[in-house]
Amino acid sequence: MKKDFSHLVREDRVHTSLYRDPTLFEEEMDRVFKNTWVWVAHESDLPGKNTFKTSWVGREPVIVTRDREHKLHVLLNRCRHRAASVCEKSKGKASVFVCPYHGWSYDPDGRLRKVPHAAGYPADFDTSEFPLVSLRTETYNGMIFATFKSDIEPLVDFLGPARKWIDLFMKQGADYGVKTLGEHRFRFPGNWKIQLENTTDAYHFPIVHKTFLDSLDAETENVFDVLGQGGWIEDLGNGHSVMVMIPDLVDLDQNADAPIPDRFADLAKELRQEGHNEAAVRKIVRAVGGAGFNLNLFPNVACSMAFFRVLRPVSVDETEITHVALGMNGGPAAANRMRLRLHEHFQGPMGFGTPDDAEGWERVQRGSAAGSDLWIMLNRGVDAPEGVSDPSHNAGDVSAETGMRAAYQMWKRMMAA
Template sequence: MNDQQAEAIDFGELVQSDRVHTSLYRDPAIFDEEMERIFKNTWVWVGHTSEIPIKNSFVKSWVGDKPVIVTRDKEMKVHVLLNRCRHRAASICEQKSGKTSVFVCPYHGWSYALDGKLRAVPHSKVYGEDFDKEEFPLISLRTEIYNGMIFATFRDDIEPLDDFLGPAKKWIDLFMKQGAGYPVKVLGEHQFTFDGNWKIQLENTTDAYHFPIVHKTFLDSLDSETTNIFDVLGQGGWLEDLGNGHSVMVMIPDLVDLDENLDAPIPERFEALAQELREEGHDEDKVRRMVRAVGGGGFNLNLFPNVACSMAFFRVLRPVKVDQTEIRHIAIGMDGGPDAANRVRLRLHEHFQGPMGFGSPDDAEGWERVQRGSAAGDDLWILVNRGEQPLEGHAAGEHVTDVSAETGMRAAYDMWKKVMTA
């Protein structure tokens, strides 16, 4: 889309305080502008430090529609590099992750260190005496890390990551308590695509309203004790706008801070794990801390524009096309923790988020139905007006809304509007 076409779209009019226009799901021109105005102008999550644990390790990722490589060089410094040779634009890395001291372009053999510096060019004398390798490193993005979460941006003049995250940092810190005293690490992931716009998924992470309907089969698969815990609309939870498009949905207040309530009775479903940990020699305080952490926290944290800390896993979205989105569900566990605890975390992840689980297929079906249904009225609006009024006298404060409110969606679209009209 050229500049004149972009100027013809009034992005500000497409987002109202209580609704957004259907074209946000369907217009390829809007999608193209989102890749430029949002994903090249905000902090975008690209990975977790546990994915590059040692020097010369790397993992592939994306910033919007731009392929990148997240690396840790020989000095242990983290870099985010565009996955594109400076010579003729071939991708230099096709392996998902691994360890190497150099990336070699398979087309003409230009090689790069993990900090992006161009190391060698075959037959470089043909370029002439003026050729300077220092002028052609891999393009490096500005990179900052908060509590193991790696973010990158194309903008050198953007606000610091700490400022962008703001109040969300408190919730990231709470989420990372799932390590139960150990560092949090990535255990594995489940990846899939759905035929729908990326913002449909962005909305979903703080949408408790759908949970008892879409996920009824999941709830039916649980014992009565666990079903009561997942009564997300009846536990006194709340939704909170954290600024800059971020939001948090607290579904199980008792599980917000995993360092608290350690004297509570161990749930029946975790008694076997507790006993196994005791038999391995862990003291009772540590056993209770690990058992309380294995089920995850009681909230979903949405970080604009592409990642969520969702109860017990990372959910990462990647826009592919206006009507196609890639999703990564990344299981996390305790780095150096007992195998038994990490095994239980993986089994719980598989139960809901795995490819044969109850959550992912039902969610994806809902997201695709939204995309299909949006074709039945290009001039209609998507409502995000549920629960606009703050809760009175709530323990979390006077600014929070009902757990089933659409506050998180309004927060994300407020940020969308701000960035798209900047």
């Protein structure tokens, strides 16, 4: 009989064991990561036929492929013979995956192509019975998700109201579309849910990220006054949530006539010199800084202002984070260079944001060892500003812990007996 863990989550708090209990962590890998849609890649990672990217669904390694018919697949990265991984590269192009141990080879759609020295097997050995295991795969607006659960609801239903925010986020492609530009990866000694909480936590921003704010010019620092812009946090259902920090940048198609910020003046000049008309210059420049919100998609990915943040549980007290820089697919080189510089300023290993965040996450894990029977408080928040959020959704002001409560209610639902 399955154990019921729902008593560990209340309306406004969660038990400390959610960060520390190894048995609970093992249950999460089964009940959460094997029973919902998990983000694995962006379509721009697979730009043509026979392209691939390696990824993870929970702790299980997978290969995301685009076959010769351009159809997407998510395959367990495990040879059907003796379990060796068949692909170790992070991404690339391959018309066949060959197991390095005994040479079994597979097509990009997972079919077993060839078995060396096949005469050593019985006459009725049927290669069609041993493809790479394929997961159910669906996409939304370029984002690729996979699941072990064959009878799960369609992805569009799982995303629900979050689809609106994905669509808004992708407007930073400035009509060129969005593509991945590169990524950096690191681990921190803490539970995966600590990072899940962080994406919709504006309360920490002026404290943890003071050095980032101090590095900005006065105009940009005012833009990043995230607690003073009238933002909000909204529960989007199924554990998803959005934190709006800069309301003026929610819809990048609006306010096109707003003055170009000083920090983008040189970029605007370069774009004009390249022959872009003024409307295109303004659209591109406005998109370069990213959207004014963080969208948290339960359980493992965030569309965070101008990048993807992907979490991967490693153990109860270790988590891997991948920050994926985004650019304009076929857009001006100058604009994509600027986006990379902005990404490096905050997210990079020498940036002003990521190292401070990681220090905070590590301290939470360390501190959770004290007083193991205490509860983690998630009770902060007052009502959202009038008229900004969907009236049918739970919402709070930008410093509220609404997003965390939303994620843990989904966790509670999935971890019940």
